[in-house]
Each structure stands twice: as structure tokens, then as C-alpha cells.
Amino acid sequence: MSEDEQQRQQRWRACYAESARDAAPPPLPLLEAQVGLLPTAGTALDLACGRGGNALFLAKQGLETWAWDYADAAILALQQQATGQPRLHPEYRDVLAQPPQAAAFDVIVVAHFLHRPLFPILARALKPKGLLFYETWAGPYAGRGPQNPDFRLRPGELEKAFPDLQRLIYHEESDRAAGVWKA
Numbered sequence: 001m002s003e004d005e006q007q008r009q010q011r012w013r014a015c016y017a018e019s020a021r022d023a024a025p026p027p028l029p030l031l032e033a034q035v036g037l038l039p040t041a042g043t044a045l046d047l048a049c050g051r052g053g054n055a056l057f058l059a060k061q062g063l064e065t066w067a068w069d070y071a072d073a074a075i076l077a078l079q080q081q082a083t084g085q086p087r088l089h090p091e092y093r094d095v096l097a098q099p100p101q102a103a104a105f106d107v108i109v110v111a112h113f114l115h116r117p118l119f120p121i122l123a124r125a126l127k128p129k130g131l132l133f134y135e136t137w138a139g140p141y142a143g144r145g146p147q148n149p150d151f152r153l154r155p156g157e158l159e160k161a162f163p164d165l166q167r168l169i170y171h172e173e174s175d176r177a178a179g180v181w182k183a
């Protein structure tokens, strides 16, 4: 892991350690709104899950759900919530060093995380007919999300990020972009 990445990881760990008692945030509105698209059984991944609001939602829908993040405080907090939810599997994992394997998940959710080399890996990690939900910050910083432009989508970028998948839903606003794709 590069020195920059190590510093970023330390910042995330400290951030979640401070908010260890906070409840998980709600799921992405896009995921909640499109719950009807989800399969009734199968496997799901919340990649770079943070407090795991999306993972909890997916597990409650009946999906065997993995939640990966490299901030151990976030994973610990989610593991405590997972005691009442046998389908939720929070795991400490650096998703750049250990990205998902091919054809591993029926549903993948990525929220507020951007590492462009993962785009083709995410597309390949879907099982046939699998769904990818992706939402993150876009455009120039205007008060919300990361200030570093490397972590913000360029206009139109997400729309073209998964050329081998079928785009089901896509929308872009001034500071975020979101969509759903099918394998």
C-alpha cells in the first residue's frame, strides 16, 4: 500500500472510531427505490461499505451479503449489528489489494467510493444477470464529498464506465452520479 493510501486508511479508521456508536446510515435512495430489481436470494457485496447501511439493507432483503472495508472500526461496528442478522458478513479487506473475484456476486453496491481501475473488475465480478448499483460524487467540489478531484467522477464518466453491462438506470446531478447496470 502506498504512503498516501496508508494515510487515507488511518484517517478513515480515526473517523469511524469517533463515530463507533452511531447507527448505520440508511441505504442509498437508489437502492431503496429499486428494491424490486433485487433477486429474492443470492449473494451481494457492499464494497467499501463504511458503516454498512447498504449491506444491512441487502441482508434484510434475504441476500447473503458481504460487506468489505479496510477501516477496522467500521467493520467492528457492523459485526456487532450482524449478530442479529445471520446473512450479513462484514469483513476487513483492502479492496484494491483483494478485489472481488470473477462471477462471485448477484448484486454489487458501491457508494461514495471511486477507484477507476476497479470498474472492469466489478463488471466481471457479477454473476450472469447480476446487478451493479453505483453512486458517487461527481463534478467539481462545491461543499459536499471529497475535495480531491481524483475521487470525483468527471461529467459523463460513470455512464461509460461499464461498456460490457446493460445500463438500466442512470442519472447525473451537479455533484453526484448514480446508476444501475445488469450483466
Ligand SMILES: C[S@@+](CC[C@H](N)C(=O)[O-])C[C@H]1O[C@@H](n2cnc3c(N)ncnc32)[C@H](O)[C@@H]1O
Pocket (backbone or CB within 6 Å): 012, 013, 025, 047, 048, 049, 050, 051, 052, 053, 068, 069, 070, 071, 074, 093, 094, 095, 096, 097, 110, 111, 112, 113
Ligand atoms: C466515503 S466512505 C463511503 C462508505 C459507504 N460506502 C457509504 O456510502 O456510506 C468511503 C469508504 O471507503 C473505504 N475504503 C477506501 N479505500 C478502501 C480500500 N482500499 N479498501 C477497502 N475500503 C476502502 C473507507 O474506509 C470508507 O469507509
